[in-house]
Amino acid sequence: MKNGIQSWKAIGAIGLITLGALTGCASQSTSGSVYREGEARRAQYIEQGVVESVRTVTIQGDTNNVGTAAGAIVGGVAGSNVGGGKGSTIGAVLGALAGGVAGQAIEKNASTRQGLEITVKMDNGSLRAYVQDADEAFRPGDRVRIITSGGTSRVSH
Incomplete structure (x- = not known):
């Protein structure tokens, strides 16, 4: 009976990890082409400028520690x-620690993506840098629009 209960615990823990992975996939986009529902039908402030430089950057998404928790559960169950006895308890503690570290690393890696830092010389002469997903190509000399609404800005052609 003990092995049957442990199997169900392991299946439950794997389910939590899967849920955590799916939650990580629902991270907010920083694409210049994606608008959240609350941004629709709002007036936006538009400025124009010329791209001075473009640099590849890494955008590290926010983590919610679901990966850490799920990894700790799976590691604890496996450990x-x-x-038996004290060995089982020690194994559970060490497994939980190792699983938590592994789950945190997986969550962090899953929320990391490629982005661009786009430096724009505005028509008024000021320089500004914007970071967004690398889903549109920008080159120095491109004429661009900066669209700002509610504290969020995006660069587009």
Whole structure:
């Protein structure tokens, strides 16, 4: 009976990790082409300028620690199957620690994506830098629009 209960615990823990992975996929986009529902039908302030430089950057998404928690659960369940008595307890603790570290790394890696830092010389002469997803190509000399609404700006052609 003990092995049956442990199998169900492991299946439940794997389910939590899957849920955590799916939650990580729902991160907010920083694309210049994606608008959230709350941004629709709002007036936007538009400025224009010329791209001075474009640099590839890494955008590190926010993590919600679901990966850490799910990894700790799976590691703890797996570790508790090692030995018996105190060995099982020690295995559970070590498994939880290792699983938590691994889950955190997986979540962090899943939320990282490629972006662009676009430096624009505005028509008024000021320089500004914008970071957004690398889903549109920009080159120095391109004439661009800066669209701003509610504190969020995006660069587009």
